[in-house]
Amino acid sequence: MKRGKRYLNAAKLFDKTAQYDVAEAVSLVKKMAVAKFDETIEAHIRLGVDGRHADQQVRGAVVLPHGTGKTVRVLVFAKGDKLAEAEAAGADYVGGEELVPKIQNDGWLDFDVVVATPDMMGVVGRLGRVLGPKGLMPNPKAGTVTMDVAKAVKDIKAGKIEYRLDKTNIIHVPIGKASFTEEQLVENFETLIGAIIKAKPAAAKGQYLRSVTLASTMGPGVKLNTAKLS
Template sequence: MKRGKKYQESAKLIDRMTQYEPEEAIDLVKKTAVAKFDETVEAHIRLGVDGRHADQQVRGAVVLPHGTGKTVRVLVFAKGDKLAEAEAAGADFVGGEELIPKIQNEGWFEFDVVVATPDMMGVVGRLGRVLGPKGLMPNPKAGTVTMDVTKAVNDIKAGKIEYRLDKANIIHVPVGKASFSAEQLQDNFNTLMDAIVKAKPASAKGQYMKSVTLSSTMGPGVKVSTAKIG
């Protein structure tokens, strides 16, 4: 893949054989984020587990102290009093069964996170085929299937992110924007890594934290030393 001039210049700042301390890695990611827009800083974490086994799944959610820098649109499936509660909490879209055809047939996806009360999961389950592949299906482990819709909406708006393994046993998550201060990115990164270390499955054997890489949307990857992490 041919990379642009800016990318090639940025890549010269990084030694691909070196594993940097988190502080140093964050500084390098900020220096190499040279696109004309505010790039997202992402963490790519390879774990020594096999996600094909249910007892080795790593999945959950964590509220980043400084948020992600992105405005998140929340859709809440609820009924009765919970509809008004979700609206009061600041949900962008609130509804029930009437939203199913809008999503299923009209391809409406103007939301980033879906929250549902448990009594609505029968309805939401019918959207499994369209929400599932997009990673939008509400899940109790991520705190998006709950009766406490106020807390769910507040946490998401405050910067709650979901993490889960992909097929290659890697977690890809945003930890902020390139415009964040190094301290803000460090706080977010530490909070994320603590959550992932705590989520280590009891059945995981050998080295848990295989590799950690930080990068901006358009920038090169910077390897992070895992010596002090988990």
Template sequence: MKRGKKYIEKEKLVDRSSLYDIKEGIELVQKLSYAKFDETVEAHIKLGVDSRHADQQVRGAVVLPHGTGKKVRVLVFAKGDKAAEAEAAGADFVGAEELVSRIQNDNWFDYDVVVATPDMMGVVGRLGRVLGPKGLMPNPKAGTVSMDVKKAVEDIKAGKIEYRLDKTNIIHVPIGKVSFGTEKLKENFDTLMGAVVKAKPAASKGTYLRSVVVTTTMGPGVKLNASKIVG
């Protein structure tokens, strides 16, 4: 992959042979940002599990204390009082069967998170093949299948993020914007890592946190000392 001049210049600031302490790594990753927009800071966490096995799945959700800095659009599948509750809580789109046909027929994806009440999952299930690959399918573990739609919507708007393994056993999640500064980014990172460590499957053997890298949208990555995180 060919890199631009700015990326190559920034990459010189990173010692590839080092594992950085958390605070030091987060400070450095902000200095590596060079885009004209406020870049997102992301964490990439490689775990010592095998996601092909059901008992080694790592998935959940956590509310970052300072949010992600991104406006999140929430779609809620609900009816009656629950639909009204979702609208009052600030959901961007609320509906039932009519939304299913809109997604199926119009290829509509102008939202970031999908929430559903349990009684609507039979309807939402028809969208599994469409929403599943995009990571949008509501899931009880992530708190996106719930009768308490008010809390679900408010938590998401406040900065709740979902984390899950990809096929290579890596979790990719945003922890904020460069403009947040070191302290807020570190608090978000610590909250995320606390949740991931707590979610360690009983079937996981050996080293759980294989590697942890923080990066910005455009900049090079910085490897953190994973052994310090466990402590």
């Protein structure tokens, strides 16, 4: 893969073979985020589990103290009083069965997170083929299937993010923007890694945190010293 001049210049700022502590890594990643837009800072966490086994799945959600810097659009599937509750809490879109054809047939996907009350999961389930591959299906583990729609919406708007393993047993999540202070990014990262360590499955054997890398959207990855994290 051919790398641009900015990337190559940034890569000269650090030792690719070294492992850094969180504060040093955050400082380097911020310095290397030199794109003309406010780059997202992401954590890429490889775990020593096999996600193909149900008892080794790692999935959950955590509220980052400083949010992600991104405006999140929330869609809530509910009925009765819960519709007004969700709206009052700041949901961008609320509705029920009438939204199914809009999503299924018209390809409407102007939202980032879907919340549903348990009694609406039969309706939402019909959208599994559309929402599933995009990672938008509500899930009780992530707190997006709940009767307390107001809390779910407020948490998401405040910076709640979902984390889960991909097919290669890596978790990819944003921890903020390059415009955040180093302290904000460190606090967000520590909150996230704390939640992932707490979510360690009992069936996981050996080293749990295999590798942790921080990177900005366009910048190179900086490896963290995992021994100092667990």
